[in-house]
Amino acid sequence: MISKLRELYAYWELAENLVIRDLKVRYKNSVLGFLWSLLNPLLLMLVFTVVFTIMLPNLAIPKFPVFVLCALLPWNFFSTSVLGGTTSIVSNGHLIKKVYFPREILPIAMVLSNFVNLLLALPVLFALIVFFRVPLNVSLVYLPLIMIVQVAFTIGMALILATLDVFYRDTGVIMEVIMQAWFFLTPVFYPVSLLPEWKVVRGIALPIRRLTYILNPMASIIASYRSVLYGFTDGSPPAAPAWDFFSRTIVTSLLVLIIGYRFFTHFSHRFGEEI
Amino acid sequence: MAIIEVADVSKCFRMRPDRPRSFQDLAVNLFRKRPHFVRDELFWALRDVSFGVNAGETLGIIGANGSGKSTCLKLLTRIIEPTSGDIRVNGRVAALLELGTGFHPELTGRENVFLNGSVLGLHRRQMASRLNDIISFAELERFIDIPVKFYSSGMYVRLAFATAINVSADILLVDEVLAVGDQSFQEKCLEHINEMKSRGITIVLVTHSLDAVRSLCSRAIWLDDGVLRQDGLTDMVVARYLEHVHTKDEGEARLIREAERSASALEATQHPPPKTRGKSADQATSGSSSSPPQTPPRTEQGASVDPVARHKGRWGSREAEIRDVRFYDREGRERLLLATGEPMSVVISYIAHERIETPVFGLAIYRNDGLHIGGSNTFLAKCALAYIEGAGEVHYIVETLPLLEGTYYLTAAIHNTTDTRVYDYQEFAYRFRVHLGSVAERYGTIYIPAHWKHLPVVEDVAGDVAG
Numbered sequence: 001m002i003s004k005l006r007e008l009y010a011y012w013e014l015a016e017n018l019v020i021r022d023l024k025v026r027y028k029n030s031v032l033g034f035l036w037s038l039l040n041p042l043l044l045m046l047v048f049t050v051v052f053t054i055m056l057p058n059l060a061i062p063k064f065p066v067f068v069l070c071a072l073l074p075w076n077f078f079s080t081s082v083l084g085g086t087t088s089i090v091s092n093g094h095l096i097k098k099v100y101f102p103r104e105i106l107p108i109a110m111v112l113s114n115f116v117n118l119l120l121a122l123p124v125l126f127a128l129i130v131f132f133r134v135p136l137n138v139s140l141v142y143l144p145l146i147m148i149v150q151v152a153f154t155i156g157m158a159l160i161l162a163t164l165d166v167f168y169r170d171t172g173v174i175m176e177v178i179m180q181a182w183f184f185l186t187p188v189f190y191p192v193s194l195l196p197e198w199k200v201v202r203g204i205a206l207p208i209r210r211l212t213y214i215l216n217p218m219a220s221i222i223a224s225y226r227s228v229l230y231g232f233t234d235g236s237p238p239a240a241p242a243w244d245f246f247s248r249t250i251v252t253s254l255l256v257l258i259i260g261y262r263f264f265t266h267f268s269h270r271f272g273e274e275i
Numbered sequence: 276m277a278i279i280e281v282a283d284v285s286k287c288f289r290m291r292p293d294r295p296r297s298f299q300d301l302a303v304n305l306f307r308k309r310p311h312f313v314r315d316e317l318f319w320a321l322r323d324v325s326f327g328v329n330a331g332e333t334l335g336i337i338g339a340n341g342s343g344k345s346t347c348l349k350l351l352t353r354i355i356e357p358t359s360g361d362i363r364v365n366g367r368v369a370a371l372l373e374l375g376t377g378f379h380p381e382l383t384g385r386e387n388v389f390l391n392g393s394v395l396g397l398h399r400r401q402m403a404s405r406l407n408d409i410i411s412f413a414e415l416e417r418f419i420d421i422p423v424k425f426y427s428s429g430m431y432v433r434l435a436f437a438t439a440i441n442v443s444a445d446i447l448l449v450d451e452v453l454a455v456g457d458q459s460f461q462e463k464c465l466e467h468i469n470e471m472k473s474r475g476i477t478i479v480l481v482t483h484s485l486d487a488v489r490s491l492c493s494r495a496i497w498l499d500d501g502v503l504r505q506d507g508l509t510d511m512v513v514a515r516y517l518e519h520v521h522t523k524d525e526g527e528a529r530l531i532r533e534a535e536r537s538a539s540a541l542e543a544t545q546h547p548p549p550k551t552r553g554k555s556a557d558q559a560t561s562g563s564s565s566s567p568p569q570t571p572p573r574t575e576q577g578a579s580v581d582p583v584a585r586h587k588g589r590w591g592s593r594e595a596e597i598r599d600v601r602f603y604d605r606e607g608r609e610r611l612l613l614a615t616g617e618p619m620s621v622v623i624s625y626i627a628h629e630r631i632e633t634p635v636f637g638l639a640i641y642r643n644d645g646l647h648i649g650g651s652n653t654f655l656a657k658c659a660l661a662y663i664e665g666a667g668e669v670h671y672i673v674e675t676l677p678l679l680e681g682t683y684y685l686t687a688a689i690h691n692t693t694d695t696r697v698y699d700y701q702e703f704a705y706r707f708r709v710h711l712g713s714v715a716e717r718y719g720t721i722y723i724p725a726h727w728k729h730l731p732v733v734e735d736v737a738g739d740v741a742g
Contacts, residue, residue, distance in 0.1 A: 014393040021390055025381045099370065099394050100353035170297040272354040273288065 004265055008102045018109035023116060038121055041076050045069045048189045061191060061233050063132040069125050070229040071188040071222045077118040078154050078218060079179050081111040085158025086165050087172045093275040103268040104261065107158040115151055129229065139228045139240040146224045146241070153217055153253035156260030163267050166274050186218045191233045213245070217256070220249040277327040277365075278446060278477050279351065284324050284360030286346055286501075290316040320346040321501045323360070330366075330445075331475040335492035335509060337485065337516055343501040344481045348450050351479065366445030366477070369395055371436070378435065380424035384415055387423055388438050395442045405441045412467075413437035433460060440467055446477045465491075485513055486717075521710055525612050581643035583684050583703045591699040595627040595634060595663060595689050600705045613676055614712025615722050621671040623687055625699075630664040633692050638671060641703065643682040648721065654692050677721040678709045 027034055048068045052059050061067050085107040089096065092106050129136065165171035187195070195209045212219045224241040231238040241249075293315075295301040321343045328334050336344045349355045350362055352370045378387045388409055392402035410419050413433040423431060440447070449468070468491065472478060480491060488495055488509060495512040497505040499519070505512045603620040604610045613619050623636055637652030653660055653669065660669075685705040689698040716722050 011393075011396060013398055014396070017390045017393040021379055021382060021386070024386070025379060028381055095394065097354060100368075101394060101396065168296065168298045168301065170299055174298055269356045272349065272356075 001262075001265075004102070008104060011102050011105055014101055015105045015109045015112065018105065019113040019116060022109070022113035026113075034120065037117055038124060041069065041072045041121065042124070044072055048072075052189070059190075059194075062235055063134060063230070066125075066128050066132050066134055066230050067191075067226070067233070068189055069128055070225055073118055073121050073125060074150060074222060074225050075183065075186065075188050075218070077114050078150065078221075079183065080117075081114040081154045082157050082161060083172065083175055083179060084110040084114065085154075086161040086175050088158070089162045089166050089271060090169065090172075090275060096271050096275050103271055104159060104264055107162040107264075108155055111151065111155050111158050115147075118147075125229070134230060135237045136229075137238055139238050142224070142228050142240050142246075146221065146228065149224075149250050149253045150221050152257040153221065156253070156256035156258070159260035159264040160256075163264050166267070166271055182216075182218065185212070186216060186222055187212070188222060192219070192223055193233055217249060217252045220245065220252075224249065277363075278330040279328040279365075279479070280361070280363040281327070281347075281350075282325050282361045282363075284321060284350065284357045284362060285319065286321040286343075286350060286355070287358040288318045288320055290318055292316070319501050321350075321357075321498075324498070324501070324503045325360075326496055326503065326506055328446075328477055328479060330477055332494060333472050333478040333480065333492045335488035335495040336479065336481045336498060337483075337488055337495055337513065338498035339520070341500075342498040344498055345450060346501075347498065348448055348479065348481050351446075351448055364446065367396065367443075368446045368448060369439055369442045369444030370448040371439050371450065378423055378431070381422055383422050384410075384413075384419040384426070384434055388434070391435070391438045392442060395439075395444075397442050401443075405443070409434075409437045409441045412441070429460070436460075436464060440464075440471065444476065446479065447471060448479050448481075450481045485517070489513060517710065521612050524708070525610065529611065581682060581684070583641050583643060583645045584706075586703055588702045589700065589704065591689070591697045593699060594629050595625055595631050595698040597687050597689060597699050597701055598624045598626055598666075600624075600638075600685060600687050600701075602707050611706075612708045612710060613678075615676055615679055615709055615714040615716075616724065617676055617712055619673045619676045621673070621685070623669045623671070624666070625663065625669065625689060626666045627663040630662055631689075631698065632662045634660055634663050634689050634698065635692055635694075636660070636669045637688045637690070639686040640678070641684045641686065642720070643684060646720070648678065648683070650686070652688075675722075675724050676709065677723065679717060679720065679722055680709055680711045682706065682708050 026037065045065055045068045049064050052061065053064050088106040088110045089103060095101075095106075096103065161171055161175060192209060192212065195212060197207065197209050198205050199208045200206070213223070224246060227241045228238050240246075295304055324343075324347065326334075336347060338344050346355070348370070350357055351364060352368055353364075378391065382390065385406070388406060389399060389402050392405075393399070410416055413430070413436070415430060415434055418426065418430060423434070426434070447468070465487075468478065472491070478491070480488065482488060492509045494507065495505075495509040496503055497512050497516045504519075505515050601609050601622045601624075602611065602613060603622060604613060605618045607620075621638060623638070625636075627634075635652050635654040637650065637654075639650030640648045642648055651671070683706070684703040685707065686700075686702045687704065688700040690696060690700070691698075711717060714722055
């Protein structure tokens with residue numbers, strides 16, 4: 001494993017170049033390229049704002065655009081990275097079949113280029129934060145850490161799914177459906193506080209809120225973003241994520257990353273002949 | 276020092292027709308009753324292959340299609356991994372497996388050079404120092420900053436090749452890429468490969484072009500069905516390989532030939548030639564024309580692709596018939612494959628159903644594209660035959676076969692001296708092949724047996740010294 005990592009490091013520049021390639025290609029064809037990539041989250045934000053403040057006004061979440069956007073941007077990063085990462089090996093089959101390089105570069109580069117997109121979109125979010133006068137404070141220092149944790153988790157997911165996609169080619173299609181379900185199951189456009197603590201389903205009492213966090217690392221990650229960038233729905237200011245809660249998220253994400261990497265490298269030597 | 280070491284390497288491809296290729300298949304399989312169980316099929320692309328390549332050596336890998344050459348190269352590049360055995364490569368490998376791999380159409384030439392460099396494991400700084408060489412080699416000074424999607428295919432290939440050879444690898448793997456680009460660029464590539472060779476870069480070349488192997492490689496290995504058959508000096512290995520290919524061809528051709536002969540024998544018994552002995556020739560002619568039209572002899576395998584094979588035909592009054600034409604080599608063995616520069620005899624066996632006065636036997640040789648190479652007949656050669664009756668043979672003896680490598684067709688005929696009467700005319704009916712043998716010439720139409728002599732003029736020098 002150490003030698004594999006060393007090799008990955010030796011080829012790191014390829015990852016950088018692939019990220020640059022992705023970004024260049026994405027933004028080259030139109031002057032508005034960058035704005036286009038912002039359009040989707042901004043439009044969604046607008047829709048959710050209209051729905052939850054005008055059409056369903058009883059929710060009464062303050063500064064709703066910030067509330068939604070600070071979750072929507074990380075979610076979009078996750079969703080596009082995972083979907084892109086899943087097909088990254090198969091769609092680069094021509095490269096896989098012709099040149100050797102550490103194959104994990106491809107899903108990793110996919111995640112990283114989407115991460116750069118997230119970074120590029122942050123100024124808009126901050127503009128919104130300033131506009132709505134969210135009282136940002138020192139807890140903002142946690143933001144980079146939260147991002148790193150999310151990148152780790154996302155790369156882990158992308159590695160696992162990219163491997164599956166090589167052997168089962170409909171993984172990408174299935175993931176599109178799953179991502180949609182995942183979006184609704186993650187508190188992105190609704191607050192976690194809306195979830196019941198307990199709910200009896202067919203005679204079994206389920207701790208819904210806890211389960212959401214335990215089973216869905218994205219719920220924890222999104223909640224952390226919201227905690228430092230927005231605060232809470234009761235109007236209390238941003239705060240650092242609870243330590244026990246956040247350390248669990250870190251452990252989960254690292255586990256996913258390590259398992260994903262091991263899983264990927266265990267099968268990657270067969271990619272050349274499976275594609 | 277061995278820069279590449281391949282030890283007991285085997286590669287087995289497992290073909291699993293039953294394996295689900297998608298989750299959909301997987302789900303469908305769950306609900307299906309246990310399907311007929313299809314066994315995995317194993318395909319051994321390479322078996323226990325071992326060889327080493329020394330630093331600075333140029334190795335050619337030859338073999339028929341499917342012999343494992345490309346698998347071998349892919350193993351060296353680490354695109355696939357061996358099933359068993361060990362491969363050790365000590366140095367940076369650049370593979371010219373397919374040019375332009377990893378070029379992105381939206382990026383400019385310059386950006387693609389950097390991207391391609393990093394695919395091959397080079398750093399930006401290393402690439403930057405080579406950029407000018409690459410651009411000038413590719414002759415793309417004016418176009419390097421436009422997206423490669425606007426490139427012509429020639430520009431694309433030039434840039435790709437220039438990039439690939441400028442990554443300063445220790446080992447260059449080349450797979451049939453020399454067939455790209457126009458003539459002058461190909462020459463440039465060959466020149467460059469030669470230059471890299473002289474710089475001490477190790478080259479492994481996989482190709483069908485034995486010429487390329489002969490001119491570039493000092494050593495060659497021959498793979499046959501995944502097994503290493505021969506490893507040694509290029510000339511020896513190529514010779515052994517050719518010998519193998521030719522004996523195999525000869526064997527196949529002989530089988531076809533025999534099948535054809537027995538078929539024509541069968542045909543002869545079904546449609547016996549008109550027994551016209553003692554009757555007038557006119558009746559014989561009408562008799563033969565009223566018989567069902569002669570089906571042309573069965574075409575040999577591969578013959579149908581030759582343009583002349585389509586014009587195969589037979590006519591004549593058949594008082595005398597050519598029963599067969601055979602080719603013999605120097606030792607008097609019957610062959611279908613002959614060597615340039617070697618003796619060859621063409622034996623025409625005939626049967627005359629009646630006495631025919633002053634017959635003329637003739638033959639003509641055509642290349643498979645229809646070019647008439649030459650021919651002769653007994654009349655022109657002043658080898659007059661008084662008469663023929665019954666069976667016999669006519670020999671046409673060539674001391675030095677001037678034909679170069681290729682496939683040839685022979686037309687054989689029996690007619691009278693004035694050409695007013697044709698007894699049997701078999702156009703393009705016989706086919707034989709020629710390989711180069713020991714003759715080194717390979718360009719043009721025929722081999723001219725000749726030799727060179729050099730006579731330097733020394734008078735001037737002598738004059739200078741005297742003056």
